[in-house]
Amino acid sequence: MKSMKRVFLFALGCLPCTFLLAQEAPLQMKMDFEEYDPPSTLVVEEHRLTHAKFPFIDIHNHQGNMNTADLSDLVKEMDRLNMKVMNNLSGYGFRGGSDHLEKSLENIKKQFPDRFILFSNIDFSGIDDPQWTAGTVAQIERDVKQGAKGLKIYKSLGMFSKDKKGNRIHIDDPRIDPVWEKCGALGIPVLIHAADPKPFWQPIDKNNERWLELKLHPGRRHDTDPVRWETLIEEQHAMFRKHPKTKFINAHLGWYGNDLRKLGQLMDELPNMYTEIGAVIAELGRQPRAAKAFLTKYQDRVLFGKDSWVPEEYETYFRVLETEDEYFPYHKRYHAFWRMYGIGLPDDILKKIYYKNALTILPGMEKSLFPK
Numbered sequence: 001m002k003s004m005k006r007v008f009l010f011a012l013g014c015l016p017c018t019f020l021l022a023q024e025a026p027l028q029m030k031m032d033f034e035e036y037d038p039p040s041t042l043v044v045e046e047h048r049l050t051h052a053k054f055p056f057i058d059i060h061n062h063q064g065n066m067n068t069a070d071l072s073d074l075v076k077e078m079d080r081l082n083m084k085v086m087n088n089l090s091g092y093g094f095r096g097g098s099d100h101l102e103k104s105l106e107n108i109k110k111q112f113p114d115r116f117i118l119f120s121n122i123d124f125s126g127i128d129d130p131q132w133t134a135g136t137v138a139q140i141e142r143d144v145k146q147g148a149k150g151l152k153i154y155k156s157l158g159m160f161s162k163d164k165k166g167n168r169i170h171i172d173d174p175r176i177d178p179v180w181e182k183c184g185a186l187g188i189p190v191l192i193h194a195a196d197p198k199p200f201w202q203p204i205d206k207n208n209e210r211w212l213e214l215k216l217h218p219g220r221r222h223d224t225d226p227v228r229w230e231t232l233i234e235e236q237h238a239m240f241r242k243h244p245k246t247k248f249i250n251a252h253l254g255w256y257g258n259d260l261r262k263l264g265q266l267m268d269e270l271p272n273m274y275t276e277i278g279a280v281i282a283e284l285g286r287q288p289r290a291a292k293a294f295l296t297k298y299q300d301r302v303l304f305g306k307d308s309w310v311p312e313e314y315e316t317y318f319r320v321l322e323t324e325d326e327y328f329p330y331h332k333r334y335h336a337f338w339r340m341y342g343i344g345l346p347d348d349i350l351k352k353i354y355y356k357n358a359l360t361i362l363p364g365m366e367k368s369l370f371p372k
């Protein structure tokens, strides 16, 4: 007993030593942010998923050569992931000619008619032409008749597309109104990517969450653009509001994945707005509780998408959506220097996000390929 007391007193007596130690000069070392990426020492259960629990539809994919490609290798990779249907948003290819969509539809029909769908694309460069609106509407009618299941709008609208006078074409430009209306009348959704992540408009400094991405891809910088991020986003929402009978899939969680309360307000205000999770799973994976609440509340209007075709990256998506794993790595450090937490969605919600919602909003889909 006596000796215990002595030890205790000794420890107390030593507190000033601890204080002195804290005053010790730190080592003269610098560590680069890009270099510092220690392997985690955390030992917890891990569930690596290379295959989704249910067959899924990837609503946000891009393939450039579907007009001529042998699609069998692609299908093999899709099977490994359990991807039942791939939606190629680049219906007209990356630099495709006017018959690219038609040829791609033919090629798909010949090889794997159930495994691929295409969205149409339109060209804004001729918008000053008085015939542009009617011609574009006619093109969409024709494309849908041939088999296109939707329209994809690239971020160039609002950001890069200019009219003859060099003025930026606004996303809610009234000359495009009949196009959106036509999509509504034809019952096809419009998947639209407007602007880019907000940090791309912010100074590249220690306060910017996408600092590394902007350093590696300086072409993505918009910090000196005359048009603000907010302006582009507001134009997009104004356009959604103006066309309530058209279904819009706001790509990449509408760039509000980091503010699900705001995204929820938009979902409430705009019942014709849907969204998808392509390239933004790291936003959901850093807030599993808020993400679960959001995906539960809006389970009928969120679709599965990935965007860039890198098969091994799908694992992060499956793991965030399906498991309750903790503190696991994301696949691309320049998107997220933070780690992921699984949301652990129940099967009924998973099925909606993986395929049911897409089956509902895409016209003429073969539902028998999917579980009930």
Ligand SMILES: [Zn+2]
Residues within 6 Å of the ligand: 060, 062, 089, 193, 307
């Ligand atoms: Zn995309």
